Amino acid sequence: MDQAQLEQTLRDALASSAGNETAQAAEVEEIPLTIRGEEVTATIGTGTGGGGTVPIRIMTVPFTGNGGPALLMFQTAEADWDQTMVDEFIASFR
DSSP states (O other): OOHHHHHHHHHHHHHHHTTOOOOEEEEEEEEEEEETTEEEEEEEEEEEETTTTEEEEEEEEEEEETTEEEEEEEEEEGGGOOHHHHHHHHHTOO
């Protein structure tokens, strides 16, 4: 399973557990980040949720967690995206 398939599987599982439909996103940009001293690439995409009516932003970041490979997925309505909060959250990883 490649990263794109893993990310879609995660989105599907999250939507299903929340009783929502799957959010679809188009890749917009890749941003280099450092998590726990590791240089990684975040992929940020935009799409729609809420029945196709709510613009959303989705960020995925593969990195090495305490027990091995990990994938951070951050998804919110485009209007609620707060880059400072996202940066602070990522910086808090130890």
